[in-house]
Each structure stands twice: as C-alpha cells, then as structure tokens.
C-alpha cells in the first residue's frame with residue numbers, strides 16, 4: 001500500500017463545554033486535538049490506509065500527547081520533530097450564532113511554525129505516493145521554507161500533490177497576503193480542494209457555480225474540488241465536471257468534515273491515480289468521501305468522529 005504523507009500543523013482546540021457562549025462566558029473547555037493536516041493523516045489511517053504526519057510539536061506534555069494520538073491511530077511518526085523552546089500550538093474555538101467557527105490562536109510562535117528545512121525527514125517524504133498540505137504552514141519562516149522544500153522533494157520523487165488551503169484568516173497579516181500566498185503554490189498541486197467559503201474568498205465572488213470555480217482551474221491540475229457542506233461537492237477535471245450529492249445526516253458539529261472528505265479521497269486514490277481520469281470511478285470515490293464527511297458531522301470533535309471503512313460503507317450503501 002502506498003503512503004499518504006501529510007505535512008503541517010497539529011494543535012489542540014479548546015472548545016467550550018457549553019455551546020452558544022463566548023470564550024469569556026465559557027465555564028470550561030474541553031481539549032479537542034486537531035490541525036487539518038494531522039486530521040487528514042488520521043482519516044487515511046482510520047480507513048485502513050498508510051499515513052504519516054510531518055510537522056513540529058512542542059517538547060511539552062501537549063506535544064507528546066498529540067504524538068501519542070497519531071501513534072494510537074497508526075499514523076507513522078518518524079516525521080515529527082519536537083521544539084525545545086516553543087510550545088505546542090493552542091486555539092480556543094467558539095461557534096458563532098451563524099454556525100461559523102471563530103478561532104483565537106496561541107502561536108507566539110508555536111512549535112509548528114519553527115520547523116526548519118534541515119529538520120525534514122527526507123526519506124519519509126520521498127516515500128510518499130501522495131503528499132498533502134495546507135496553507136497555514138506558509139505563513140511564517142522557517143516553516144514556510146520547510147513546506148516549500150518538502151513539496152519539492154515529494155514532487156521530484158513522483159508523489160501526487162494534494163492541497164487544501166484551509167483558510168484561517170486570523171492567522172494572516174492581511175486578506176491580500178493570505179490570497180497571494182495561498183495562490184503562490186496553486187500551480188504545483190495535482191489535486192486541490194476548497195470549500196465554498198474559500199472559493200468566495202479566493203475569487204472575490206460569492207457565486208458558487210462552475211464559471212466561478214473554473215477561475216481557479218489550471219491545466220497543471222488533475223482534479224479541483226469544491227465542497228458544499230450538506231450539498232456534497234463539485235468536481236472539475238480536464239475532461240469532465242459535475243456534482244456528487246452528500247447524505248442526509250443529523251449534523252451536530254461540522255469540525256473535521258472537510259479533512260475527513262480529503263482523507264477518504266486520498267486513501268482511495270493513493271494506490272491508483274488513474275481514478276482521477278475515470279469519471280465513473282471518481283464519482284464513486286467522491287460519494288464515499290461525502291459519506292465520510294457526513295459521518296464526521298454527526299459526532300462532536302474532528303478526530304473521534306472520523307469513520308472507519310465499514311462505518312463509511314454502511315452509509316455509502318444506504319443510499
């Protein structure tokens with residue numbers, strides 16, 4: 001089985017024990033491990049795939065706790081470094097009245113931002129059949145250089161490059177800078193997944209339609225995906241495009257749905273990149289990815305809500 005190597009941040013979200021309250025009003029917080037690239041690696045492993053995480057954690061109790069979680073889920077940890085000085089990143093998260101999440105980050109700087117190019121496990125990255133990343137690791141040096149180098153090593157070694165920008169506006173100095181840096185590596189990826197919110201942010205247009213999505217298309221791409229929450233996803237390739245609807249579930253917390261969706265897609269294409277050229281098979285894989293995303297919304301938190309293969313197949317076959 002081919003390996004999915006996921007690069008970037010892993011952190012702890014602190015989530016209020018009561019819903020609908022502000023951070024100041026929250027009577028207490030629960031630890032919810034996350035970080036999109038780490039979630040994706042665990043999502044792949046949950047589905048029976050081979051996955052590794054590459055990133056930096058603090059050499060503190062939280063950092064070792066997170067490394068332990070990756071290990072517990074069977075994600076290879078040879079790509080993890082520990083920083084002796086900086087802390088593991090934390091984020092306090094609230095759900096606004098409109099359902100969108102709001103983040104307050106503690107990264108001043110956090111260990112993940114301090115990963116250096118010479119700390120990369122090159123052999124591990126070279127072994128990737130799929131190399132996945134986001135954009136948070138592009139925000140500051142030295143992590144930015146480590147990210148760019150890792151992408152280059154993976155591409156050179158023949159990996160498929162998968163990119164989920166996973167926009168966190170609060171972490172960027174400005175919207176313009178976010179847009180510029182997110183787009184600066186657009187042409188390197190083979191597969192890109194954006195959410196409807198990111199489509200609007202990157203294009204400047206609120207239209208969730210083919211014409212607007214196609215402004216993000218490049219001929220360097222093999223697949224462009226736009227996730228639409230409960231409505232499923234749209235897909236674009238050189239030769240075909242369409243929509244795959246999601247499943248009717250009782251959503252309680254959408255955290256990690258996108259990562260679950262991406263993990264499922266990568267777990268399915270890692271051993272057969274030709275799926276990307278076959279619309280019928282791609283639609284089946286996207287239906288499976290929708291099922292995984294949908295299941296993840298039915299439980300609180302991201303990682304505990306990621307489905308295994310049999311849970312995903314049960315929903316997949318029910319429709």
Ligand code: ATP
Nearest residue numbers: 195227228229230232246251256257258290293294
């Ligand atoms: P995240 O909340 O992790 O940032 P995202 O915004 O990247 O997620 P979404 O579009 O919310 O991604 O969800 C990803 C996929 O999960 C969707 O394409 C869909 O297949 C599934 N999904 C999400 N929400 C629901 C829902 N309420 N009902 C059914 N399926 C859903």
